[in-house]
Amino acid sequence: MYDVVLLSLTEGSGDGCGSGSGSGCGGCNAVCSTPRDPAPACADALREAGARVETVRAGSDQEIDEVLARFDGPARPDGLTWPDSETKLRLVVVSATDGQLRAVVRRLVRRYAPPPSKRPADLAPGRTVPDLPPLAILPLDPDDTEDLAAQLGLPRTPAEVAAAVMNGTVRRLDLLRNDGGSVTLDGALLGGSDDDGRAVPWRARVEVDDTVLTDGEEPVLACVVGNAARYAEFDGLRLLAQGDPTDGRVEVAVVVPVVVKQRFKGTKVRVEVRRARGRAVSVLPREGDLRFLDDGVAGSTSRKRSWWTEPGAWAVYAG
Secondary structure (H helix, E strand, C coil), X not given: CCEXXXXXXXXXXXXXXXXXXXXXXXXXXXXXXCCCCCHHHHHHHHHHCCCEEEEEEECCHHHHHHHHHHHECCCCCCCCCCECCCCCEEEEEEECCHHHHHHHHHHHHHHHCCCHHHCCCCCCCCCCCCXXXXXXXXXXXXXXXXXXXXXXXXXXXXXXXXXXXXXXXXXXXXXXXXXXXXXXXXEEEECEECCCCCEECECEEEEECCEXXXXXXXXXXXXXXXXXXXXXXXXXXXXXXXXXXCCCCEEEEEEEEEEEEECCCEEEEEEEEEEEEECEXXXXXXXXXXXXXXXXXXXXXXXXXXXXXXXXXXXXEEC
């Protein structure tokens, strides 16, 4: 018999709802107040399948951590906190937004990532975190076709999610960690727009492994750091070619306006998309604050930001 926790996040969970500095839900108020909460129906389906079910509403990092602590494994000789690979406990995240889901995964990383000085021998090469405990995603909006669960083709209805928890397979996915202390499950869009929705040019050095997509001397309209395919298109342009969260690579694209001289016709501007794939990416703004959306959560930075891939670090219950 499985024990299942249905975890819902309330306003204020993570590092602040909509805060770009952490992993809050990102403007979830309207969705959180949706009256048709699918959690009770999922709980009923789980109980009918023989599970013991507990529902938890978390409004802070501490309350999220209290749930995640139940997934800790036995004490280790090295003193590290490690997930229990043999646990019979299952986690369902009732997700209003991808930002809420990210808040939970971020706390998992914070809990189980060992300090660099205490890296254990049993941690896989190329990883800074162990295999995180799998979770199921129960979207509050079953008709959303753009969230991460939809992109991954995961179960969406309460009954389907319950069946995946009890009898489904575990699908491991890549995770992007960043030097800001957070994680990216889907993707980040860097750049802003004016009041009319037009992209505002900015400058930054964007480097993927050893490939420089722009050196910071030319204007950039947008940059996408993709793990899945959330920002695969920008203003009708195809940016991400693949958006595969299982290939162990981050895909990056920058949109650059290029002036083309035409004989007898003056000049015109065309848009160029440059792409690269690799293990890590860094973005160094050259002037002022750079706005971004990371898993739908808005923020800004004037400092260098870096993302790197953790292949197969987190996992979901699939149908």
